[in-house]
Amino acid sequence: MSSPQPFTRVNRESTAGLITRQLREAIMYGRLAPGAQLSEAALAAQFGVSRGPLREATQRLVQEGLVHAEPNRGLFVKELNDHEIKDLYAARIAIETAAGRSIIREQRQEAVTALRAAYEAMQTAAEKGDLEELSDADLHFHEVLVASAGSPRLHRMHQTLMVETRMCLTALQGTYRDPEDQVAEHRRIAEAIASADAEGMVEAVESHMQEALDRLSHSQGAAPKAKV
Amino acid sequence: MSSPQPFTRVNRESTAGLITRQLREAIMYGRLAPGAQLSEAALAAQFGVSRGPLREATQRLVQEGLVHAEPNRGLFVKELNDHEIKDLYAARIAIETAAGRSIIREQRQEAVTALRAAYEAMQTAAEKGDLEELSDADLHFHEVLVASAGSPRLHRMHQTLMVETRMCLTALQGTYRDPEDQVAEHRRIAEAIASADAEGMVEAVESHMQEALDRLSHSQGAAPKAKV
DNA sequence: AATCTGCAGATTGTCAACAATCCTGCAGCA
DNA sequence: TGCTGCAGGATTGTTGACAATCTGCAGATT
Numbered sequence: 001m002s003s004p005q006p007f008t009r010v011n012r013e014s015t016a017g018l019i020t021r022q023l024r025e026a027i028m029y030g031r032l033a034p035g036a037q038l039s040e041a042a043l044a045a046q047f048g049v050s051r052g053p054l055r056e057a058t059q060r061l062v063q064e065g066l067v068h069a070e071p072n073r074g075l076f077v078k079e080l081n082d083h084e085i086k087d088l089y090a091a092r093i094a095i096e097t098a099a100g101r102s103i104i105r106e107q108r109q110e111a112v113t114a115l116r117a118a119y120e121a122m123q124t125a126a127e128k129g130d131l132e133e134l135s136d137a138d139l140h141f142h143e144v145l146v147a148s149a150g151s152p153r154l155h156r157m158h159q160t161l162m163v164e165t166r167m168c169l170t171a172l173q174g175t176y177r178d179p180e181d182q183v184a185e186h187r188r189i190a191e192a193i194a195s196a197d198a199e200g201m202v203e204a205v206e207s208h209m210q211e212a213l214d215r216l217s218h219s220q221g222a223a224p225k226a227k228v
Numbered sequence: 229m230s231s232p233q234p235f236t237r238v239n240r241e242s243t244a245g246l247i248t249r250q251l252r253e254a255i256m257y258g259r260l261a262p263g264a265q266l267s268e269a270a271l272a273a274q275f276g277v278s279r280g281p282l283r284e285a286t287q288r289l290v291q292e293g294l295v296h297a298e299p300n301r302g303l304f305v306k307e308l309n310d311h312e313i314k315d316l317y318a319a320r321i322a323i324e325t326a327a328g329r330s331i332i333r334e335q336r337q338e339a340v341t342a343l344r345a346a347y348e349a350m351q352t353a354a355e356k357g358d359l360e361e362l363s364d365a366d367l368h369f370h371e372v373l374v375a376s377a378g379s380p381r382l383h384r385m386h387q388t389l390m391v392e393t394r395m396c397l398t399a400l401q402g403t404y405r406d407p408e409d410q411v412a413e414h415r416r417i418a419e420a421i422a423s424a425d426a427e428g429m430v431e432a433v434e435s436h437m438q439e440a441l442d443r444l445s446h447s448q449g450a451a452p453k454a455k456v
Numbered sequence: 457a458a459t460c461t462g463c464a465g466a467t468t469g470t471c472a473a474c475a476a477t478c479c480t481g482c483a484g485c486a
Numbered sequence: 487t488g489c490t491g492c493a494g495g496a497t498t499g500t501t502g503a504c505a506a507t508c509t510g511c512a513g514a515t516t
Contacts, residue, residue: 014299015469016287040498050471052280055499056287059244063288065384071242072477072498084380090330091381098322152312153319156293157385243499268468278501283469300468300507 019047019057027066027077028163030170034079038067064160080168085216088164089209095158096142099149100193100201107196111148115190118144122186126179134179135169141186172216185211247275247285255294255305256391258398262307266295292388308396313444316392317437323386324370327377328421328429335424339376343418346372350414354407362407363397369414400444413439 023043026032044054058075061067069075080088103111118141125133139162146158185208192201251271254260272282286303289295297303308316331339346369353361367390374386413436420428 012299014297017297020291039496041496051498052283052470052472055280055284056469059284059287060291063248063291069242071240073479074498087379087381090326090379091385094322094326094382098318098326102318151315151318153315153389154322157319161381267466269466279468280500280502284499301509302468 015049015053016056016060019049019054020060022047023057023061024064024066024163027061028166028170030167032077034077034167034171036077038075038077040075064163066160066163078164078167080164080171082217085168086213088161088168089213092142092158092161092165093206093209095154095161096145097202097205099146099151099154099158100189100205101198102149102151102154103145103193104196104198104201106150108148108150111144112190112194114144114148115141115193119183119186119190122183126183129179131179134182138182138186139166139169141190145189168216177215243277243281244284244288247277247282248288250275251285251289252292252294252391255289256394256398258395260305262305262395262399264305266303266305268303292391294388294391306392306395308392308399310445313396314441316389316396317441320370320386320389320393321434321437323382323389324373325430325433327374327379327382327386328417328433329426330377330379330382331373331421332424332426332429334378336376336378339372340418340422342372342376343369343421347411347414347418350411354411357407359407362410366410366414367394367397369417373417396444405443 023032023038032038038058040051040054040058044051047054058067058069062069062075066078067075068078118137122134122137122141125131125137143158143162146154149155185204189201189204189208192198192204251260251266260266266286268279268282268286272279275282286295286297290297290303294306295303296306346365350362350365350369353359353365371386371390374382377383413432417429417432417436420426420432
């Protein structure tokens with residue numbers, strides 16, 4: 001009975017917020033495919049709510065850019081064409097290098113620790129031969145990079161970019177690459193940050209993104225209409 | 229009768245979209261003050277619609293981060309504290325320098341032309357002694373900078389940052405500075421880009437932002453609770 | 457006087473119904 | 487055969503009503 005405030009403020013998420021999160025995840029992982037139309041009536045029934053809250057949720061996704069609304073014709077999951085993917089990776093470079101610079105400038109040692117842990121998790125997955133876990137750990141590394149910069153805005157902007165990145169990876173499954181190379185690239189980014197080498201960090205991020213982009217382009221070229 | 233397609237596709241904006249735009253503008257220019265509660269019934273009546281479309285519009289603003297929703301208690305216009313303003317300017321540096329680098333890398337000559345026109349418009353406003361026009365032209369310069377990079381993602385992210393910037397400037401009216409210095413800083417950015425000097429461009433953007441940030445901080449220090 | 461409780465009013469959250477719009481298929485005409 | 491117009495069905499857009507929640511105030515209790 002001596003603790004001043006044993007409970008914390010309760011904060012229940014709104015219905016629209018709950019729905020938004022689930023829809024975003026479904027989009028990320030391809031359960032709602034690029035180009036697919038979202039039926040309000042069907043989705044509302046699935047969520048067990050009326051169409052009102054469903055519309056509220058989809059408006060959030062519209063603003064986020066993951067869904068586009070065509071008045072009177074419906075809502076469609078965003079599709080990412082070549083130009084979009086290129087722009088996506090360019091935007092990721094901008095955000096991730098800014099985060100890296102911020103970490104270096106502010107000498108955030110705990111960020112280096114977290115980044116090392118992140119690429120070690122990738123190493124573990126690579127040794128297990130678990131490509132899905134490796135892919136998740138790869139994305140997680142990038143999330144750690146930006147989250148570690150401590151900038152709410154960079155973090156927020158990056159989250160949408162990562163949703164889009166996952167959409168690409170989901171749609172273009174099977175883009176194989178050498179796991180050890182994958183791990184090495186991330187180690188290179190983390191160690192450049194650890195040694196306060198901003199130029200090296202930028203170069204490492206850029207070449208990593210370019211490599212990913214090349215792979216995505218080749219994958220699209222090799223499998224015509226490989227999108228779902 | 230020889231033109232293959234003389235008309236373009238008609239695209240009417242949705243009710244929610246229309247309302248969102250107007251609310252965003254009211255937030256930008258302080259008509260809806262930071263911290264203010266948005267009353268659904270009152271706003272819907274003003275717009276001449278039911279609460280449904282109004283709620284859709286405000287959900288977009290919630291996702292954009294300009295409004296935060298507290299379930300069962302209402303919607304509130306975002307407030308920007310010191311940390312937020314600092315983060316805002318850091319994010320602007322990230323986006324604007326990325327845009328500048330992209331322009332330089334792709335040797336976009338029309339961007340240089342547009343940037344020069346933008347700072348010349350600032351010069352004109354400075355000579356007229358019209359501080360409001362100068363402020364608008366200043367913000368416009370930054371918009372031109374990012375728009376000229378031709379990256380939809382950078383553009384989109386920057387738009388929200390500029391809304392927030394305008395919010396700051398509106399709330400902290402009267403932050404005086406020397407117009408000629410203001411113009412000179414923008415000329416410096418544009419000319420660094422024109423001469424493909426990426427480092428000079430970054431330095432110019434960074435010092436310009438730091439200067440703006442210092443001014444905002446001093447303004448807040450000098451006028452306690454200067455926030456309307 | 458200070459604190460607690462209950463209630464009324466205001467506001468937000470959701471629902472179902474109706475209106476508006478679009479798309480598709482079919483019938484009729486040139 | 488190809489084009490046009492129309493009807494029907496499906497879906498989206500909006501509204502008003504009711505439910506749920508929160509806040510502030512008045513009255514009762516300590």
